[in-house]
Amino acid sequence: MFGKEPQITTGVGALLCVIGLLSRVLSDSTSITLLIPLFFGVLLLLLGWLALAPQRTKTMMHVVAALALLGVLGSLNVVPALISLATGSAEASPISILVRSSMLLLCGGLLGVCIASFVRARRARAVG
Secondary structure, X not given: OOOOHHHXXXXXXXXXXXXXXXHHHHOOOOOHHHHHHHHHHHHHHHHXXXXXXXOOHHHHHHHHHXXXXXXXXXXXXXXXXXXXXXXXXXXXXXXXXXXXXXXXXXXXXXXXXXXXXXXXXXXXXXXX
């Protein structure tokens, strides 16, 4: 029913971990919010690893989709910051904008992969 979705999930999780760690190292801020991508990444790594077992794949990928949706919704506040950065009046730090943009893109892409997989599985069940 599922293909490479667990591997994609672990890849996105690993990227988010790296982004979270790099943002903390490269920024002079000590804010815990810089580590949000790290927390999401660790959860996605764990869920992707659990999804490798065929009997858990369906459930874990639904949890992954929910977590990816939370990541997208939580990162949407970067859009006004991107607009202000483009106009030259950005109040947020460029690292913060880059981190939130990366999280929005990665979680959005993962959510798209999950939705496409669910649609593909539903069509396969309807045919077979």
